[in-house]
Amino acid sequence: MPQTPNSNKGPLAGLRILDMATVIAGPFAATLCADLGAEVTKLELPASNDPLRTFAPMKDNHSLYWKVTNRGKEGITLDVRKPKGRDIFLRMLPSFDVLVENFRTGTLDQWGLDIKTLHQANPQLIVLRLTGFGQTGPYARRPGFARIFEAMSGFTHLTGMTDGPPQHMNYPLGDVVAGLFGAFSITAALVESSRSKNMIGREIDLSATEAMMRLLDPLAVEYEELNHIRGRTGSRATYTAPSNIYKTSDGVWISVVGSSEPIFQRFCVAMGMTDLATNPKFSNNQSRLKNLDEIDHIISDWCSSQTFENLANALNKNEVAFTKVYAIDDVLNDPHFKERKAIIRLPDEDLGSIAAPCIVPRFSGVDEHIPHSGTKAGAHNASFYSQLGLSDEEISQLKIDKVI
Numbered sequence: 001m002p003q004t005p006n007s008n009k010g011p012l013a014g015l016r017i018l019d020m021a022t023v024i025a026g027p028f029a030a031t032l033c034a035d036l037g038a039e040v041t042k043l044e045l046p047a048s049n050d051p052l053r054t055f056a057p058m059k060d061n062h063s064l065y066w067k068v069t070n071r072g073k074e075g076i077t078l079d080v081r082k083p084k085g086r087d088i089f090l091r092m093l094p095s096f097d098v099l100v101e102n103f104r105t106g107t108l109d110q111w112g113l114d115i116k117t118l119h120q121a122n123p124q125l126i127v128l129r130l131t132g133f134g135q136t137g138p139y140a141r142r143p144g145f146a147r148i149f150e151a152m153s154g155f156t157h158l159t160g161m162t163d164g165p166p167q168h169m170n171y172p173l174g175d176v177v178a179g180l181f182g183a184f185s186i187t188a189a190l191v192e193s194s195r196s197k198n199m200i201g202r203e204i205d206l207s208a209t210e211a212m213m214r215l216l217d218p219l220a221v222e223y224e225e226l227n228h229i230r231g232r233t234g235s236r237a238t239y240t241a242p243s244n245i246y247k248t249s250d251g252v253w254i255s256v257v258g259s260s261e262p263i264f265q266r267f268c269v270a271m272g273m274t275d276l277a278t279n280p281k282f283s284n285n286q287s288r289l290k291n292l293d294e295i296d297h298i299i300s301d302w303c304s305s306q307t308f309e310n311l312a313n314a315l316n317k318n319e320v321a322f323t324k325v326y327a328i329d330d331v332l333n334d335p336h337f338k339e340r341k342a343i344i345r346l347p348d349e350d351l352g353s354i355a356a357p358c359i360v361p362r363f364s365g366v367d368e369h370i371p372h373s374g375t376k377a378g379a380h381n382a383s384f385y386s387q388l389g390l391s392d393e394e395i396s397q398l399k400i401d402k403v404i
Helices: 025-035 064-069 083-095 115-121 146-153 173-195 208-215 217-226 261-271 274-278 285-290 292-304 308-317 328-333 335-340 381-387 392-400
Strands: 016-019 039-044 073-077 098-101 126-131 203-207 243-247 253-257 321-324 343-348 352-357
Touching: 016 025, 016 083, 025 039, 025 064, 025 073, 025 098, 025 126, 025 173, 064 343, 064 352, 073 381, 083 115, 098 173, 126 173, 146 173, 146 208, 173 203, 173 208, 203 208, 243 292, 253 292, 253 308, 261 274, 261 292, 261 308, 285 292, 308 321, 328 335, 381 392
Parallel strands: 016 039, 016 098, 039 073, 098 126, 126 203
Antiparallel strands: 243 253, 253 321, 343 352
């Protein structure tokens, strides 16, 4: 008989992660695990110099970005570069299942914390190393940020208007994509270790640039087989049609996708142009792609002749996939997202509570859990190091010595 899960705290309940990564990608990987029940401890240097703490937006000198990116974690400080800090770090490791780090390749080795030393302290420790370019290769020591990953992967080359320059979006997509791969990598390693109890913990080499490349599945094969380099086309898709952003007569931007044949046929009914569906130039996706300018102009002209309300009624009636292009205020006010509580409020010691996306995905039998926001540096030093066996006097001396 199938067994009912014995935990209502999330599928990763009982997992302990030590997150010593900085900025976004590595911490985001650990945060995704925390959302699903893992106990995550955030380790910072005593100076609390994680650049994310300085990222905009700020309110009353508090980084809102930090608070949401590091939600659900306990915070400690420790200078692992100092001998005493290194000793305490190695003493801590047996109580953790996973270590997340994103220092430049070789940095931990320089501090005497190479993988052999880490596994001597905890043979089963899974170590996620998330860097810009990986642990090997001529770029291994290069610094990296989201926009570098996006540009080198080929992603940025696709973004922008046809006759304009490549563009970056106003969000570090490369970081969060790497974080998603990081969380997936951790859970994959955990599945493997659960089947082989005595195996040495995996060292995971995750390149953020390769993570972005992995999203761009067909680009390499279409270049190799067809000598085609996909380029910028604004918001228009060139692999399926119609799929673009259009503007209504009252100035509302909408995104419409009518790429499957049944949806395109219903789209034609909505526009009052049923003959388009049987026109040889538009009757299937390949034909529409060959006549992309023409079909796009037809749809654009129709959208620009309709108010958003009239357009929405016609498309909804005919079950055509479309949406207004939402800004964040639209997201917050949407009745569907409100009913599902897609935006939650994180308890915050400085601001009372702050808005943030909900935990994704939702598991049956798991109690609703609202994580707290990211904490101040070292907020849990006293309780953490006491549990590690250090006396109050030892903890005080570590503060004096700037080890914590």
